[in-house]
Amino acid sequence: MGLFERDTDIYRDRDALREDYQPAELVGRDEELSTYTSALQPVINGEQPNNVFLYGKTGVGKTAATRYLLDHLREDAEEYDDIALDIIFLNCDGLSSSYQVATHLVNELRAEHNQISTTGYPLATVYEMLWEDLDSHGGTVLIVLDEIDNIGDDSILYQLPRARANGKLEDTQVGLIGISNDFSFRDDLSPKVKSSLCENEIHFPAYDATDLKAILKQRADVAFHDGVLEDGVIPLCAAYGAKDAGDARQSIDLLMKAGDVARDDEATTITEDHVDRGRTALERGRIEEGIRGLTEHGHLVLYALVTNDLEGETPIRSRDVRPRYTRFAELAERDPLVPRRMRDHLSELAMLGIISVTERNEGRRGGTYREYELDMPVEQVLSALSETVKLVGVHESVVELAEDAMPDLTTSVASTEGGDETDGEERPEADRSDASLASFE
DNA sequence: TTTCCACGGGAAGTTAAGGAGA
DNA sequence: TCTCCTTAACTTCCCGTGGAAA
Known part of the structure; x- marks a missing residue:
């Protein structure tokens, strides 16, 4: 038997759930x-x-x-x-x-x-x-x-x-x-x-849950074999879509992801549990994509916040994130950005749902400021960062700190292959010794 | 009611990179 | 090779905001 083997499939035509699929009739429009x-x-x-x-x-x-x-x-x-x-x-x-x-x-x-x-x-x-x-x-x-x-x-x-x-x-x-x-x-x-x-x-007004159920049923009838969907699956996918601004695309994506999860389980039916797991996987994918799309300095700001989080210093205001960010920038041999620009990166991370923001106001004594903290698990952030980031020294150091703080951290987030090099250039010896945790501050 | 503080928003300007054409 | 062009990322500056303190 080869490496790939055809699934015994719950799908009749999975393409009916794809974005480019054109149904014969448009429901509710x-x-x-x-x-x-x-x-x-x-x-x-x-x-x-x-x-x-x-x-x-x-x-x-x-x-x-x-x-x-x-x-x-x-x-x-x-x-x-x-x-x-x-x-x-x-x-x-x-x-x-x-x-x-x-x-x-x-x-x-x-x-x-x-x-x-x-x-x-x-x-x-x-x-x-x-x-x-x-x-x-x-x-x-x-x-x-x-x-x-x-x-x-x-x-x-x-x-x-x-x-x-x-x-x-x-x-x-x-x-x-x-x-x-x-x-x-x-x-x-x-x-x-x-x-x-x-x-x-x-x-085009938003769909309500009834419209979404009709749309999902139309797609599911083509996409899945008869009897594959448990009764609660379509209403649950529709409810999630209706909650998120009546988004049919999101509901259909969720149904497809639930189907994929069930297929990976080699299940013969799709259950509400598959929908919940599919939703988690979609959310994770969205955030990982967001992390991949950040600039180098966006990654450095995120690394700074991760280490602050591991050390129990979050929620943390931007001016307290800055020393760690500056240190990481130096470690990666990049000029640190001005505070105003660094705050823009923090806002971008918040917009992506990677970190959360709480606004505080101490009035004349302290003015308005924002406090930031990670809004997703450290291992998930590091996993996404390890796939794309080539910031010499920084990633390894943060993973080392994470492994100390969380001994059961999965090894998949450990440094990427070739992570010690950038574009084929070997990192100077001095940097390696500098990449220790003790040198963060 | 006014003042103060630490921000965020936004506009304008700068810089470096990459491409076209003479 | 030089000039002209756009773009993305960035810097700088100014103004607005909101709520506790004065």
Whole structure:
């Protein structure tokens, strides 16, 4: 028998729980779909498409509804010889400026061998390329910008809807569909952008537990064999999703994770216990991903807080974290950041749910300050750090302290392979001796 | 009611890195 | 090689905040 062996599976089609799965029908969104369909109707009539702005919290079906309707629109448009429709779908996660959005749009319109770099050109040059590529396309182009609130400036949101009126496009009609999770995003837009982008607004309200149960049942019927789910599983997944702002994506992810946990157990049914364990695993994964995404100084701040926690000094205010952070920065041969910037890193850790913050106020005697403490187990933090961090000396020292403080700490968090080296460079001998716990202060 | 303190938020400026084009 | 461009991470500065003490 090989290394891998096919599971005797509870799943009929696990892909039905994946984000990219397109169900045959969308549950609980009749009213929104009806409004959305009307807004897209001009495309089929061969008219200038409307701009549409969708907003609502994460996981309420905005993107799913868009994909669903645009698939139908594409199919229906093929019935008419005089309609040439193209759809560009761009997720703006990680695209923080109009410049980046414009370069990505150019690359979407171009062949593989003709792509442009995402830096280096003047902004005006990128726009010129975009108008040229769009106009050579002809027909109707619908541009969907998902997570549009990531874009820091609204230049592209002004330029795209007005491109034809401003004489940039002659042969192509462009329609813009913006999708946002952020309710305040619309209000922060400049009036001129708001008037064009938001000419058709569709609000997607949060799902309630009944909607979520219907959605989960629809997916589960396809994903699992009959009789695999115990009665309480779908209501429990729906309840967690409803509690977290009516997020269907989260409920579906939880159902899939519960299924994976049950499969690992070689169970024949999925129970509420599998859901709870799945939820814990998802939460852990989310936090570990957050830790991996931190900068070096973010890691150093976290290491400082971990050692403070191991020594029983938490909750601790930022100015008391600083000496340890500074020491670690020196150990890793990095210049320590100014206190203001260090506090930003602490806030970021709090936002990720890795540490918790309590605000205190001692008035005229001590003023307002915040106290920080770890909000997850030390071994979990160290495990996540050990996978990514290459801060010479620091990680080993903290693990050593953790092992002294917690003898039953799992060995998996011990220093990473090659952790004594950075990019192939051997660490100077002096650093190694300096990396002892006694040298923290 | 005013003052004071330690912060946080945000704007503006700086720096280094990476890429394009002449 | 030089200049121009964007970006991310950072520094610096100013202002606002909230509640206990004066």
